[in-house]
Amino acid sequence: MGLLSRASTIFKAKVSKVLDAAEDPRETLDYSYEKQLELLQKVKRGLADIVTARKGLEMQAARLEADIERLEADAAAAVRQGRDDLATQALERKAEEGEQLADLRKQIEGLKQEEDKMADNERRLSLKIQTFRTQKEVIKAQYSSAEAQVKIGEATTGISEEMADVGLALERARDRTERMRARAGAIEDLTAKGALTDALDGNPGEGDLERQLRATRQKDQVAADLARLKAQMGSQGGGGV
Amino acid sequence: MIVRILHEGQYRLSGATAERLRDADARLVAELGAMDEEGFRTAYGEMLTLVRREGTPLPEAEIHESDLILPAADTTLEEARALFHPSVGDSAPA
Numbered sequence: 001m002g003l004l005s006r007a008s009t010i011f012k013a014k015v016s017k018v019l020d021a022a023e024d025p026r027e028t029l030d031y032s033y034e035k036q037l038e039l040l041q042k043v044k045r046g047l048a049d050i051v052t053a054r055k056g057l058e059m060q061a062a063r064l065e066a067d068i069e070r071l072e073a074d075a076a077a078a079v080r081q082g083r084d085d086l087a088t089q090a091l092e093r094k095a096e097e098g099e100q101l102a103d104l105r106k107q108i109e110g111l112k113q114e115e116d117k118m119a120d121n122e123r124r125l126s127l128k129i130q131t132f133r134t135q136k137e138v139i140k141a142q143y144s145s146a147e148a149q150v151k152i153g154e155a156t157t158g159i160s161e162e163m164a165d166v167g168l169a170l171e172r173a174r175d176r177t178e179r180m181r182a183r184a185g186a187i188e189d190l191t192a193k194g195a196l197t198d199a200l201d202g203n204p205g206e207g208d209l210e211r212q213l214r215a216t217r218q219k220d221q222v223a224a225d226l227a228r229l230k231a232q233m234g235s236q237g238g239g240g241v
Numbered sequence: 242m243i244v245r246i247l248h249e250g251q252y253r254l255s256g257a258t259a260e261r262l263r264d265a266d267a268r269l270v271a272e273l274g275a276m277d278e279e280g281f282r283t284a285y286g287e288m289l290t291l292v293r294r295e296g297t298p299l300p301e302a303e304i305h306e307s308d309l310i311l312p313a314a315d316t317t318l319e320e321a322r323a324l325f326h327p328s329v330g331d332s333a334p335a
Contacts, residue, residue, distance in 0.1 A: 002266035006324045008310040117248065127302040158304035169248040
């Protein structure tokens, strides 16, 4: 069987669990509506959580930026005093924090995308709930007819499918937000401890080669930075950056 | 036929498009075992593009049951393979 029919079967099993509700079909409508409102609240909370996580990461990025600026100033001061060794240390640290900042910005970008998706979910679900609410009242008014029974089934199945979809999206967003937060948290810990060398060791998929490339890249960056600071010193007064 | 791309929305497909989707699905499954992540992304991405391009999006405020559910656009190869793992979902229907 195909991937799509397999995915459909699994997904629809989830939907039918949501559906098992009351005996009186009219109660099913009200019960479903209640559940929809609950889900909408969850989506709103989920969205708020993502925003909070993103803001936390942005603050962390701002701290790193400030730190990088300070390290640059430290290195310049060291060069002025003829202390290349100290300048190199500061620039090494700056290069590493620069890598972390780039990583952090990726996480922030990822969270922004999650945020957009969740906002989209919220909007769509609200629209469907409004439609369902109207349908619910219409169906209740004509409940005596056998046709209404069918309509109740149709309306609740359709909205339950939507709810299962949004529920899954919410779960995934939560997992992803948690992962991005954890990753940023690891950066924070390393920065705080000053144990920066293995900052990206937790990066899944980063093998030895990547690590070496990164080390080389940082070394080149440090050498270039040092040369730049010295050049600035040499041409003081006329120097542009 | 109404299809839902998870976390994205629903589309109405013509019979011909549904047929093309089924063919693409069969090819994907046949190659799934030997595929790498990138190959899967490309193949599945093409299926999604077919639905988005050829299908008519259903109005967002309307409520319909779908005939077919398409996994989310960011589904990984691992997740796709897990769909066929016996421990996922119930026993395979006909």
